[in-house]
Each structure stands twice: as C-alpha cells, then as structure tokens.
Amino acid sequence: MSDERAPRADARRNRARVLEVAAEVFATEGLSVPVHEIARRAGVGTGTVSRHFPTKEDLLIAIMSTRLVKLTAEADELARHEDPATAFFALFTSLVRAGAADCGLAELAGTDRRLDAIGERAGADLCGRLHELLAAAQKSGDVRADVGYADIRALMSACMARKEDPLEPILAVVTDGLRKRS
Amino acid sequence: MSDERAPRADARRNRARVLEVAAEVFATEGLSVPVHEIARRAGVGTGTVSRHFPTKEDLLIAIMSTRLVKLTAEADELARHEDPATAFFALFTSLVRAGAADCGLAELAGTDRRLDAIGERAGADLCGRLHELLAAAQKSGDVRADVGYADIRALMSACMARKEDPLEPILAVVTDGLRKRS
DNA sequence: CTAGAATCGGGACGGGCGTCCCGGTTGCTC
DNA sequence: GAGCAACCGGGACGCCCGTCCCGATTCTAG
Known part of the structure; x- marks a missing residue:
C-alpha cells in the first residue's frame, strides 16, 4: 500500500x-x-x-475538517440523548458559539455552499444534522413550522457575526422567536 | 456662481x-x-x-442616496404618527423588504460602517433614526431591553439575505423574538 | 458649415492575490 | 561523513480589478 x-x-x-x-x-x-x-x-x-x-481551499479544509467532525459528533450525541427541540436548540447555540469564537468559521457559515462542501469532504455532514434536527423539532411542534432551513442558516450567521458584544441577547431573541407560540 | x-x-x-x-x-x-x-x-x-x-464608491452613492433619503423620510413619518414600538417594527420591516429586493443594499447593510458613511454623505441619517426608534421602543417596554443596536443590524442583515424564499417567516421569528415577553 | 471644446472609448498602469517553479539548502541513509 | 533526494525560499507569472490618460470622435455655438 x-x-x-x-x-x-x-x-x-x-x-x-x-x-x-x-x-x-x-x-x-x-x-x-x-x-x-x-x-x-x-x-x-x-x-x-x-x-x-x-490551494488555499486545501489549507482551509485541513483546518476546519477536524472541527466539523467534532461538531457533527456532538450533534449525533444530542440527537440520541435529548428530545428534538432541546437537541436542536443546543446544536444551534453550540454552532453559534463556535462561529462567534472563530471569524473564519463564521464566514464559512455565512456563504451557504462553502460549509457544506467542506463538510462533505471531511465526511462530516454537519449541515445535514442541523437540517434533520430542525425537521424533528418542527414535527414535535416545538419550533415554528413555517421557517425553512435557509432561514435557520441566516439567523445562525447573524448571531455568529456578533464578535465583541455578548451573545446572550441575540441568541435569546432568535431562539424565543423560533419557538412555537403556545 | x-x-x-x-x-x-x-x-x-x-x-x-x-x-x-x-x-x-x-x-x-x-x-x-x-x-x-x-x-x-x-x-x-x-x-x-x-x-x-x-470612483466606484461615487457611483454607489449616486445610486443609493435618493433611496436612503426616501427611507429616512419614511422613518420620520413613522416616528411622528405611530407609537414607538409600531414605528420601530414598521421601519425594521420596511428596511428588510428594501434590502431583500436589492442585493446591493443588503450588502451595504451587512457591513456596518458603509451604510452609515453613505447615509451621512446623502444627509440622510437612516441608521440614527433606527437607533432612536429602537431606544424609544425599549423605553416604552415593548422591545427587549438587553438587545443592542448592533444586534438589530445583524438580524436585519440576516432577514435581507433571504432573497428567494418568502420573508414572512423569518421576519415573524425576529420581530416576535424582539418583543418583550409579557 | 466649421472650428473648437467637451466627451468618448478602451488600452495602460499599478496593486493585490493565488499558484508555480527553480536554484540553493538541509536532513536522512548507508 | 558523503551523496542524494526531499524540501525550502521567494521571485515570477497570470489574473482580476479600479483608476487614469490620450488620441479620436461628436456635439454645438456662432
């Protein structure tokens, strides 16, 4: 070999x-x-x-793939041990914190296609996990049914963009807004 | 002369x-x-x-300034005739719709400094109006007190990024999330 | 209609970036 | 310790973009 x-x-x-x-x-x-x-x-x-x-892209992949694999594993863990809504919001929050701490990751998450492409090469379909958890959380009636995956991505990216200011307020706004009105 | x-x-x-x-x-x-x-x-x-x-910037200013002036006038109109919360959310929604219909305007709104700079040259302090309306809506207790102006800008930008999908769901998420829990 | 000035077209220039290549150097093997 | 292959440094190249410039053209006043 x-x-x-x-x-x-x-x-x-x-x-x-x-x-x-x-x-x-x-x-x-x-x-x-x-x-x-x-x-x-x-x-x-x-x-x-x-x-x-x-290629610069190769360098980027080398840096990001381990992180993506780790986050994907975390997503699987959450999906196994928590109810859909808890798992979804936990993953969302976790991704936002990761992006807020890493300017490059935030940029990646901002341009829809790029993150998916890198995740695919790393064999870590993080975006797919998020998509599935969203669907599950909507099916269980905990998340508004009218939001789409693209909306989640946009909101996630917006939260990541808050670099210096505290994350809690904007995270609270978004997660509250996503929850189905009771 | x-x-x-x-x-x-x-x-x-x-x-x-x-x-x-x-x-x-x-x-x-x-x-x-x-x-x-x-x-x-x-x-x-x-x-x-x-x-x-x-300069390319000059071209951009020539295009955007009239629009910014118009939007600023609309903001003033709202501030005069509506209560703070209604005015704030109406302006927010109006800006989002404008950005969603214009890719360039959305990009401008995304990079914090640029929109302000152009608005200033056009004599239309749109960002200042938004800032004031936010403060008023918070003072009246209708908008969460812990969100900052930067959070609003980030959320606005995220909503503008939804080009093809319908705007209503994400707008509902954000505006609901911004409202103070009763 | 004509002269002259305003305006046009598009190539030149400078700067920035990613990628490739080659002469020189360094580590590894025997 | 010697020789060879792997590796290094950084300059060269090609590309893209914004801006400037100048010879050619077109409008308009008189």
Whole structure:
C-alpha cells in the first residue's frame, strides 16, 4: 500500500506550524488574509505553504475538517440523548458559539455552499444534522413550522457575526422567536 | 456662481444610462460586479463611467442616496404618527423588504460602517433614526431591553439575505423574538 | 458649415492575490 | 561523513480589478 516513506522531520514541523498559524489567523482576521501573509507569520516561504496545501481551499479544509467532525459528533450525541427541540436548540447555540469564537468559521457559515462542501469532504455532514434536527423539532411542534432551513442558516450567521458584544441577547431573541407560540 | 455651462446632451444621456444600468446590476448581482462590466452593459467605455463617477464608491452613492433619503423620510413619518414600538417594527420591516429586493443594499447593510458613511454623505441619517426608534421602543417596554443596536443590524442583515424564499417567516421569528415577553 | 471644446472609448498602469517553479539548502541513509 | 533526494525560499507569472490618460470622435455655438 503505502510505498511512500515518512516525510522529513522539518517538513512535518513546517506543515504543523503553517496549520497552527493559519488556524489562528483565520480565526482572528477571517478568511481573506492572503496566503503570503500566513507564510510570513509562520516564518516560511510561500512555496512551502503551497506545497503542503496546493490551494488555499486545501489549507482551509485541513483546518476546519477536524472541527466539523467534532461538531457533527456532538450533534449525533444530542440527537440520541435529548428530545428534538432541546437537541436542536443546543446544536444551534453550540454552532453559534463556535462561529462567534472563530471569524473564519463564521464566514464559512455565512456563504451557504462553502460549509457544506467542506463538510462533505471531511465526511462530516454537519449541515445535514442541523437540517434533520430542525425537521424533528418542527414535527414535535416545538419550533415554528413555517421557517425553512435557509432561514435557520441566516439567523445562525447573524448571531455568529456578533464578535465583541455578548451573545446572550441575540441568541435569546432568535431562539424565543423560533419557538412555537403556545 | 455657476459659470459652468450645461453638460452636453450625449453626456447627460450616458450618465443617466450608466446610473440606470448600475442600479439594476447592483440590485440583482451585488456590489462586486466590476466597473468594466457595468460599462460594457451600458454600451459605453470605462472612461465614461469613471469620468462621471471618479470612483466606484461615487457611483454607489449616486445610486443609493435618493433611496436612503426616501427611507429616512419614511422613518420620520413613522416616528411622528405611530407609537414607538409600531414605528420601530414598521421601519425594521420596511428596511428588510428594501434590502431583500436589492442585493446591493443588503450588502451595504451587512457591513456596518458603509451604510452609515453613505447615509451621512446623502444627509440622510437612516441608521440614527433606527437607533432612536429602537431606544424609544425599549423605553416604552415593548422591545427587549438587553438587545443592542448592533444586534438589530445583524438580524436585519440576516432577514435581507433571504432573497428567494418568502420573508414572512423569518421576519415573524425576529420581530416576535424582539418583543418583550409579557 | 466649421472650428473648437467637451466627451468618448478602451488600452495602460499599478496593486493585490493565488499558484508555480527553480536554484540553493538541509536532513536522512548507508 | 558523503551523496542524494526531499524540501525550502521567494521571485515570477497570470489574473482580476479600479483608476487614469490620450488620441479620436461628436456635439454645438456662432
């Protein structure tokens, strides 16, 4: 199978350093930071970055996939142990907090298609889980039946955008609004 | 005073045509459309565009200012004739509808600073009106006291992002959520 | 109708970004 | 410790965009 020998030590070091720096930079400054800048801050050349990650998208996927897998696992956990509405709102809140803490993730969640594409490559269909939990929570009558998945995505993105201000008020507005009037 | 003679007829025609085309393109495809493309669709050279509007921002201002003035007038009207909560929600809804119908306006509303800057140049402090109406509606006890202006902006932007789907559900979620629990 | 000024068209320019490549260097194996 | 392959650095390239400029054109006053 693997007729490829292990990569050189310095190559592994550089790869890890690039990942580390890129994760921090994307989180604090967003996805629009140039690759050159990431290379500079990591103390390597741009060639080193683009060899390990041929494309900026590849770099992004490498950073996000582990996180997406973790969040998906959390979604499954919630779906198993909680009733639909509790699970849905817990996942929603969890995603919002993750996005609020990571500028890059928030941007990803904002542009509908991108997050799904990356999740698919990582084998973690987080969006699908959210979709299912929404449907279940609507079926059980706890969430308004007229909102669509796209509405949820938009609201989630709006909550994530609150970077500095406290999240609680806007989260309360949205979750209250989503609950079916009794 | 005006020692400048009237502009040539073809110049006025071209200016109007550029404005018209740009308004449509910005509305349907967003602000990221290149100036070259606007010139092409208007059937003029790029130089013609950049002479009438030295900067892309100038073009944007020319398009948006009249709309902002109108919306601001509407806000004042509401503030005069309605109670605070009614006025606030009416303005909120009106802005959302305007943004949903115009991709460019939605983008503008999404990036906090930009809309304010353009409004200021147009002498139409729409954001200030929204801010005041929010404060009044909170003071009268009809809107949750813990939400901030930034939260409103984020929620507004999220609602505007719903382009094709019906607006009513998400608007209902947000407005219900904003109302103080009785 | 004509001259001259206003205006036009679109190519040139500068800046930014992602990606690729190559000469030089470094780590690994024997 | 020597030689080779893997790897590095960063400059080069191509692309896109906004803005500026200039030779060619068109309008309009007289």
